[in-house]
Amino acid sequence: MSEKNPNSDLEKFRQQWKKELNDKLNLPHTTNSSGPSTSKKAVGGTETPTHKVDQLSDYSLSLPPAGAGHALVPLQDDNSLDGFEINTFKPRHEASDTATEYYPFKILTQFLNEAPKRLASKNTKEVLKASSATLSKKRYFQEIEGQSSKKSKEDSGSIDESSENRSLGIKEEPKQMLDLFIADLDDINEIPFFDTSVPREVALKIFQHLDMKSLCMCSQVSRSWRSLADDELLWFEIFLQLGLGGMDPNMHVSDGSDWKGRVRRLTEEKQLLDANWKARTGKPYQLNYAQGRVLCAVHSHGSTIVAGYTSCNVRSWDTLTGDSCTYNASNTALVLDEDTDDGVLCRMENWVQQLKTSERYTAASFAHGFVDVWSSDAGTEPIYTLPFNTRNVNSLALSDIGTDARDGGGNASVVAAAQGTRVQALYVTKQHGQVVADFDMPEKVSQVSWLTHASGQSANLMITSPNTVNLRKVDLPEERILSKRAEPVGMTEIHNVYWAPITAVSLRPCLSDVAVGFSVYAGASTQIKVNVYDLSSLHLTASLTGHTWVISTMHLPENVPKQLITGSGDRKIRLYDLRSGTFPMLTLAGHSAKVTCVEMDSWKIVSADEAGFVFVWDQRMARKLWDVHNRHPVEYCHSEERLLVIGNIPYQKFPKSDEFDKVSAL
Numbered sequence: 001m002s003e004k005n006p007n008s009d010l011e012k013f014r015q016q017w018k019k020e021l022n023d024k025l026n027l028p029h030t031t032n033s034s035g036p037s038t039s040k041k042a043v044g045g046t047e048t049p050t051h052k053v054d055q056l057s058d059y060s061l062s063l064p065p066a067g068a069g070h071a072l073v074p075l076q077d078d079n080s081l082d083g084f085e086i087n088t089f090k091p092r093h094e095a096s097d098t099a100t101e102y103y104p105f106k107i108l109t110q111f112l113n114e115a116p117k118r119l120a121s122k123n124t125k126e127v128l129k130a131s132s133a134t135l136s137k138k139r140y141f142q143e144i145e146g147q148s149s150k151k152s153k154e155d156s157g158s159i160d161e162s163s164e165n166r167s168l169g170i171k172e173e174p175k176q177m178l179d180l181f182i183a184d185l186d187d188i189n190e191i192p193f194f195d196t197s198v199p200r201e202v203a204l205k206i207f208q209h210l211d212m213k214s215l216c217m218c219s220q221v222s223r224s225w226r227s228l229a230d231d232e233l234l235w236f237e238i239f240l241q242l243g244l245g246g247m248d249p250n251m252h253v254s255d256g257s258d259w260k261g262r263v264r265r266l267t268e269e270k271q272l273l274d275a276n277w278k279a280r281t282g283k284p285y286q287l288n289y290a291q292g293r294v295l296c297a298v299h300s301h302g303s304t305i306v307a308g309y310t311s312c313n314v315r316s317w318d319t320l321t322g323d324s325c326t327y328n329a330s331n332t333a334l335v336l337d338e339d340t341d342d343g344v345l346c347r348m349e350n351w352v353q354q355l356k357t358s359e360r361y362t363a364a365s366f367a368h369g370f371v372d373v374w375s376s377d378a379g380t381e382p383i384y385t386l387p388f389n390t391r392n393v394n395s396l397a398l399s400d401i402g403t404d405a406r407d408g409g410g411n412a413s414v415v416a417a418a419q420g421t422r423v424q425a426l427y428v429t430k431q432h433g434q435v436v437a438d439f440d441m442p443e444k445v446s447q448v449s450w451l452t453h454a455s456g457q458s459a460n461l462m463i464t465s466p467n468t469v470n471l472r473k474v475d476l477p478e479e480r481i482l483s484k485r486a487e488p489v490g491m492t493e494i495h496n497v498y499w500a501p502i503t504a505v506s507l508r509p510c511l512s513d514v515a516v517g518f519s520v521y522a523g524a525s526t527q528i529k530v531n532v533y534d535l536s537s538l539h540l541t542a543s544l545t546g547h548t549w550v551i552s553t554m555h556l557p558e559n560v561p562k563q564l565i566t567g568s569g570d571r572k573i574r575l576y577d578l579r580s581g582t583f584p585m586l587t588l589a590g591h592s593a594k595v596t597c598v599e600m601d602s603w604k605i606v607s608a609d610e611a612g613f614v615f616v617w618d619q620r621m622a623r624k625l626w627d628v629h630n631r632h633p634v635e636y637c638h639s640e641e642r643l644l645v646i647g648n649i650p651y652q653k654f655p656k657s658d659e660f661d662k663v664s665a666l
Helices: 008-024 103-120 122-135 137-156 161-168 177-188 200-207 212-218 223-229 232-241 259-279
Strands: 038-041 047-050 295-301 304-309 314-318 324-327 352-357 361-366 370-375 384-387 395-404 410-419 422-428 433-440 447-450 458-464 468-475 491-496 502-508 513-522 525-534 539-544 551-555 563-568 572-577 586-589 595-600 604-609 613-618 623-629 634-639 644-648
Touching (some): 008 103, 200 232, 212 232, 295 352, 295 634, 304 352, 314 352, 314 361, 361 395, 361 410, 370 410, 370 422, 384 422, 384 433, 395 458, 410 447, 422 458, 433 468, 468 502, 491 513, 491 525, 502 551, 551 595, 572 595, 595 634, 613 644
Parallel strands (some): 395 447
Antiparallel strands (some): 038 047, 352 361, 370 384, 395 410, 422 433, 458 468, 468 491, 513 525, 563 572, 572 586, 595 604, 604 613, 613 623
16 A cells, blocks of 8 residues: 555645546546556455556656657666666557546546655755756855855764755755745745845945946845935936036035935936927027127136127026126226327227126226226226236236135126236136236247136136247245246246247146147148146156148037047048047038037037038037028037027128218109
C-alpha cells in the first residue's frame, strides 16, 4: 500500500480523477497504481497488484511521443539516484485492456501517484533548496557568507546541520509547489542593493553627481529612491546649473519650494521658446521715437532697450512692463566750427555716438566730446557728466559692480570712455559720480571693455589699441584722481604683434577668455588669425586660422565655453571648437555684404550684415531657418531668450536736400 498524503482533500481529488480516467478508458480501477505494474498471487487465487513507487530526481525527463510503443522502466531502490531514468525503450507486451490506455494520461496518473513521496523525500527537498538558492541573488550572497562561517566552525568542530540551514536562511518545514513558485518570482525581482541601507545624507551625496535625466530615472525605481531623487536640495542645484536662477549669487534653497516643479515648468517653457524660434513664431514691434530724427546708436540689456538720436535724446523702453522714458542730454548748446576753409562759420552738429545700458544705469557719448550717465531711479536728467577736451569719443563701456555700502546698499556701476589716447574711468552711484582713473596711452585707443562684474574693491579694464591689447586694474573707489601718465603703472600686456592691426576683440566674462582678431601683413601674403588668451595665466591657448578676409566681428558665448564664432568681410561665418584644432568646424555662407554682428548659443546662430539682412541659422543642421531685411545697415543685433533686437542705423545721419530735388508744377 502506498502512503497516504496528509492533505486529504488533494488526495481525494487525485483518486477521483484517476477513477474517472479509468472509467472512460474501461480499465480496472486501482487504488495506488497506474502504468507499468507486476502481479503477485495472494491467498484465494486473486492477484494483488504491487507497485514500486520511487522518487523524482533533479534530472530532466524526456518523454517519448504518444503511441510510440515505448515504456518507462522504474528503477529499484537505490540511494545514489531517485526517480525515473531514461532506459532503452522496448515495445510493451501487456494485456489488451492495458494497451488501450491513453499514454499521456498514464504518465500523468503515475506522476500524481508519486508526488506525495517525492515531496516527502529528503533528497528531493535538498535538491529544491539548492535550486531555489541558485536562482536568488540575495540567497547567493547569504550562501557565500554561510559557507565562510561553516568553514570557520568546522575548524573548531562546533557546527551542525541545523545551524548551517539557519545561516542559509532555509526553512525546515516542507514547501509546497505554490510556495516554491512564489519564491522564484521573488528571486527574479530581487536586487541586493535595495536591501542595503545607508544614511540619507550619504545617499544625497551620491545622488548629487547625477544629472536631471538620471534623477528622473532613479525616482521611478522605488518609493525610497523617489524620496531621495525628489529632494529639494538636489533640484535646487540643478536649478542653478541650468542658469534658471538668473545672476543672483545670494539665492538659497530656503528661498522657495517645489524646485523640481520649477525646473519642469522652466524647461517646458524653454522648449516652447526654441520651437517658436525655429518656426519664426513671434510678434514684431517697431520702436519709433520722433519723426524726422535719425537713429544713431542702439543697445539693450535684458528687457531694456535704449536708442540715441540726432536730437541728442535717448529713448528707453522696457519690453516687460511696456514703460518708456526719454533721457535729456546735459548740453545741447550750439557749437560753431571755426576751422572751415572758406572762413564761413558753420554749425557743428551734435548726436549720440556710443550708447551702453545696464540694469540700473545708462551712459551715452556725444559728438561734442562729453559722456552723460543716467540712473533709471533718478529721473530723466543725467546724474554725472564726464567731459573731454576734444570731439568724438572713440569707445564707451559700462558695467555693474554690485552693492555699494556707502550708498545704503544701492547698486553702483563703472563707466570707461576713450577719446584719442586718453582714457577715463568713472565710479557712479544713484546720487553722484567720481572719476577714479584718468591716464593716457601710447597709442590711440580703439576700444575699452570691462572684463567681468567687478567687486567692490577693484575692476579690470581691457584697453585695445591698433596693435596691442592691455589690461589695467582700477581700484574702486579712490580718494583722488590719478594724474595723467604716458605709461600707467599696473598695465599688463596681453597681445602685441607688430604690423598686425587688430580688427575685432571679444571676451568671455565667465571664464576670463579673450579673443583677438588681427591681420598679419608679411610681404605679398596676408595671414588673418584669431588668438585666444587665458587672462588668469596670460597664456595663449589657441591660434585659429581659415579666414580669407578681415575679421569684422567675433563672439565668445558664455553658455558654450569651448566654442567661438567669427564673421568677416568675405561674407562668411565660421564656428570654431577650441578642442578640435585650428580650422573651423562649420562654415556658413549666404550673406551678401560684410558681416557686422554675430551671436550664438547652444543650437542657433544669429548674424547680420551691412545689406540690412539678419539670418537665423540652425548650427546642428548647418542651414538657414529664416531671415529679416531692412534697407539700412544693421549696426546692432542682439538675441535674448525672448527677444531679437535689431538696430538699422543709416550711414548718413544728417541728409542734405538738393535744390534740384525740388519740383515745381506750373
